[in-house]
Amino acid sequence: MNQPRLESRIGSLEKRATSIEAQIVELSADTAEGLKTLRQDMSASFTEVRQSIKQLDDSIKASYISIGDTFIATWDDTKTIFATKEDLAALKATTNERFDKVEARFDKVEARFDKVEARFDKVEGDITTLKMTQTAQDAKLDLILQLLQQRDE
Numbered sequence: 001m002n003q004p005r006l007e008s009r010i011g012s013l014e015k016r017a018t019s020i021e022a023q024i025v026e027l028s029a030d031t032a033e034g035l036k037t038l039r040q041d042m043s044a045s046f047t048e049v050r051q052s053i054k055q056l057d058d059s060i061k062a063s064y065i066s067i068g069d070t071f072i073a074t075w076d077d078t079k080t081i082f083a084t085k086e087d088l089a090a091l092k093a094t095t096n097e098r099f100d101k102v103e104a105r106f107d108k109v110e111a112r113f114d115k116v117e118a119r120f121d122k123v124e125g126d127i128t129t130l131k132m133t134q135t136a137q138d139a140k141l142d143l144i145l146q147l148l149q150q151r152d153e
Contacts, residue, residue: 013151016151017151020144020147020148020151023144024144027140027144031137034133035130035133038126038129038130038133041126042123042126042127042130045119045122045123045126046123048119049116049119049120049123052112052115052116052119053116055112056109056112056113056116059108059109059112060109063105063106063108063109066105067102067105070098070101070102073098074094074095074098077091077094077095078091
């Protein structure tokens with residue numbers, strides 16, 4: 001069997017090496033850009049979650065203060081109006097209104113917790129995507145290393 005001339009074989013190997021190296025450079029650039037974008041997205045998500053938690057914390061504190069004020073006002077009203085049965089009926093209506101307000105505030109707090117939970121789920125999804133991307137990149141790099149080792153042989 002005829003072997004190609006040395007110049008042809010060297011030229012062929014140079015073209016193959018150039019092609020493989022170009023693919024490695026492109027893959028590296030794509031990976032770096034993808035990771036940079038993912039890092040920015042995750043950073044923005046974490047910042048948003050931090051802000052939401054801070055807002056939720058401030059809102060919960062304000063709600064507790066308001067609830068405490070409501071209970072104090074209700075107690076003061078109870079002491080003031082305690083005299084007759086008619087006054088007790090009015091007190092009951094007032095108390096029910098205040099408790100309705102408190103329940104409405106708790107509903108708002110619960111809705112905010114749901115939003116925070118959804119954001120945490122999104123962050124977990126982003127982390128899972130990052131791990132999957134990293135695994136795929138590792139497999140590609142292993143394949144490139146195998147190709148380079150085969151070329152050296």
